[in-house]
Amino acid sequence: PELMYIKRKCIACKTCVANCPSGAITFEGKQLILNRKLCSSCGVCAEMCPTGAIKLVGKQMSTEEILKELNKDILFFNQSQGGVTVSGGEPLMQVEFLKELLERLKHLKVHTAVDTCGYAERKSFELILPYVDLFLYDLKIVDDAKHKKYTGVSNEKIRENLEFLLQSEKSVLIRVPIVPAINDSEEDIEDLMDYLEHIGIKSNIHLLPFHNISEKYDMLGKKFKLTGELRASYEKISFIESKMKANGFHVKIGG
Numbered sequence: 001p002e003l004m005y006i007k008r009k010c011i012a013c014k015t016c017v018a019n020c021p022s023g024a025i026t027f028e029g030k031q032l033i034l035n036r037k038l039c040s041s042c043g044v045c046a047e048m049c050p051t052g053a054i055k056l057v058g059k060q061m062s063t064e065e066i067l068k069e070l071n072k073d074i075l076f077f078n079q080s081q082g083g084v085t086v087s088g089g090e091p092l093m094q095v096e097f098l099k100e101l102l103e104r105l106k107h108l109k110v111h112t113a114v115d116t117c118g119y120a121e122r123k124s125f126e127l128i129l130p131y132v133d134l135f136l137y138d139l140k141i142v143d144d145a146k147h148k149k150y151t152g153v154s155n156e157k158i159r160e161n162l163e164f165l166l167q168s169e170k171s172v173l174i175r176v177p178i179v180p181a182i183n184d185s186e187e188d189i190e191d192l193m194d195y196l197e198h199i200g201i202k203s204n205i206h207l208l209p210f211h212n213i214s215e216k217y218d219m220l221g222k223k224f225k226l227t228g229e230l231r232a233s234y235e236k237i238s239f240i241e242s243k244m245k246a247n248g249f250h251v252k253i254g255g
């Protein structure tokens with residue numbers, strides 16, 4: 001669990017400062033300063049805050065606890081063709097836990113999906129492969145130099161893992177988050193179509209308006225590196241959709 005601070009709700013009453021057992025909260029003028037290194041995530045400040053400006057979010061759970069939570073829905077899944085999608089963050093960062101959870105879900109005959117950015121070791125994918133029905137696979141930027149520029153890493157591993165999953169005959173839904181001035185140019189879309197064609201993909205492609213999570217990062221005291229207008233207009237995404245359809249791709253917006 002970690003603390004989320006919502007500045008606009010804070011009335012600077014300093015109740016949290018007075019009650020924090022670790023001295024992790026101070027004020028500089030009207031500005032609350034949270035020292036996350038000192039914070040033990042005890043949650044006292046969140047309990048005492050009169051306005052809900054400070055909250056403890058996230059919860060550590062065992063596989064057993066998750067399955068207990070899901071238990072009441074599993075019967076319903078079987079009737080409604082529903083299932084469980086594991087997303088993140090990046091779920092493959094905790095691959096042993098993920099494998100155990102997916103294995104248990106498959107044992108209960110629950111449909112399983114994993115939402116991944118693809119940046120993980122091949123052996124991690126091999127480990128979970130038998131227990132996954134559907135991969136929701138993010139494909140951000142095809143050009144490797146550009147991918148490195150915006151994400152800090154090469155996309156080689158991401159492409160190799162995608163090609164591995166496609167060969168495995170598991171269902172793969174490719175999701176392309178469209179971000180203005182980063183991956184929405186004519187050249188970017190040409191690169192995307194060329195690559196998809198090269199790996200034999202003509203369908204199961206979703207274009208996603210980028211979900212701006214910078215405010216959430218701010219609340220969690222993390223730095224969100226992308227700046228500027230991040231949400232593509234509906235017109236732009238529709239234009240990309242039409243272009244891809246005109247080139248024989250079965251593509252849809254959202255999902």
Ligand code: SF4
Nearest residue numbers: 020039040042043045
């Ligand atoms: S969660 Fe506990 S340790 Fe962390 S800031 Fe709040 S009161 Fe202090």
Ligand code: SF4
Nearest residue numbers: 010011013014016049
């Ligand atoms: S208790 Fe809540 S409202 Fe008061 S200073 Fe702390 S975060 Fe702000």
